Amino acid sequence: MGQQSRFLKIVALLGFIFLYAPIVSLVIFSFNESKLVTVWGGFSTKWYAELFRDPQILEAAWVSIKIALISATLAIVIGTVGSFVLIRFKKFRTKGLLSMMITAPLVMPEVIIGLSLLLLFVAMQGLIGWPGGRGMMTIIIAHSTFGAAYAAVVIQSRLVDMDLSIEEAAQDLGAKPVRVFFDVTLPVIAPALLSGWLLVFTLSLDDLVIASFVSGPGASTLPMVVFSKVRLGVSPDVNALATIIIGIVSLGIIAAALQISRSKKHGAER
């Protein structure tokens, strides 16, 4: 028993080292005085200062956040409508096809999504003149498209679990279907909407491939800027940037975990 638990502890420890050692070293080296990334030259925060003086990075970060906010919100709206149709509507002829199609972007290679969207945008511009050129708008459209697929998966599972009689009870008490949706369905699936939103927000912030395809001049996202910088050699200010992102993401995860454990304790999930 003791033997086994020690073995498990060692395995767990190795696993965590494997996962987190690179991140920890990145954080440590972000405080490196030296310009050489692999040589420790003493503690310093100068790369952070440098980072905040770099207008290119700040601009890109702002663009990324705007894109992520808008596309996460759009994706949730599309995902909710799609899930509702797939789960609540009676069987219709193309239902199976539709449910496969809505999740297809999950398994489709990003390169293909990016390329096909690019071709679509170019063709649309030629035909109807919209979207005029490539930039933030096209990235938002692209991110909401694949984000909606992720959102739909999260929301569908919640809708399936939801007790249908709650909606029927609201109808029985005199609420018309639209009212039922806003009064009952939406509040009940709200946790799924929130976690779906966070998921799409992160995916959008993170995406490099699709954004590179559909972006145009003047709309570089943070990953695109980081990637182009790294191609010229890893500079320590990228480490600093990464550390800040890790910090923000960790805070977000901790907040989400606290929220989940609190709602579980109260049994709000029933």
Next chain:
Amino acid sequence: MTTSQPSTAAKPWDTPDAVPFMQIKNITKKFGSVVAVENVSLDVYKGEIFCLLGGSGCGKSTLLRMLSGFEVPTSGQIIIDGEDQAGVAPYDRQTNMMFQSYALFPHMTVEKNIAYGLKRDGLPKKEIATRVTDILSLVQMDGFATRKPHQLSGGQRQRVALARSLVKKPKLLMLDEPLGALDKKLREETQFELIKIQESLGVTFVVVTHDQEEAMTLSSRIGVMNKGEIVQVGTPHEIYEFPRNRFVADFIGSVNLFEGRIKEDGENHVVIASPEAGTDIYVPYAVSGVEGQQIAIAVRPEKMEISKADLGEMRNRTTGTVDEIAYMGNVSVYHVLLDSGKRVRVSQSNRTRSNEDAPTYGDRVNLGWAGRAGVVVTA
């Protein structure tokens, strides 16, 4: 068994000119090729507690859902208080439903749950508040107004669900297995409270249940359903003592069915030859049938006597061997193997704390029952 009598008239269903409050006329519901409800006609009178009783899949829930508007009948008509319900959406019907799962809104407090229906009717805030308070005290849940459903026990949720469905003063309240999720003790208490509440408000109840005990206790009348059809409608007493066919006899309570043929068809009696029972069974009333007709006698276990001594005074007698004894405290149920191989259940109430003469395993025993104890079932 206690039965609650509707407050308006003693027995409106026996009064020829009484107008039914709800009429179901030849309702049929098909799901594809599956017939869930077949040609059901039913009259329910004002102030009744009418129970639809049947096993799972018998169509009782589908019938209830058609009354509340969640399912559209394939054919037939539903009339509630003189109004045809065809094409009336669930949210426009003046009926309410208490769901089996209670279906409380998890994100709303008890108060808001109950007020929801009143708000949809656009009642003034003040009236909503008084009505919520009143109904909460009726179901003895005052002091729980600001709780959320997940902070309540099963019994408390049941009360809130009842309050929510009653607060709109529906013409008809439908209850889907209202006590199904409660434990036995709580269920028994709640049954009588439900009757009290129903009597004080005078709302007509239609209850769906698979629990025959619940149906017997609650209802003014019971409609027994099987395979989408109503097989018998009657008071609990009628259903229990005069089952119309084998299904009802067997479904309600437990029963011993002796198959046989009419041997002697007298003016005020019949004698039925039943090799299964090992005796000729005498029934002291006339039966519509011809000699030689296949027929069955249903005898309830509690209406039979069991003894090691002779039961000479009993009209019908047979013998067998005790195979099993189930001691339930208030009664003991004996499983007796007749010489024909037929198994018979006989229950005896345990009036004394111990009985030396009580039959035990393997004993040869005499069984007997009075002529009027058995019911002839032809169908």
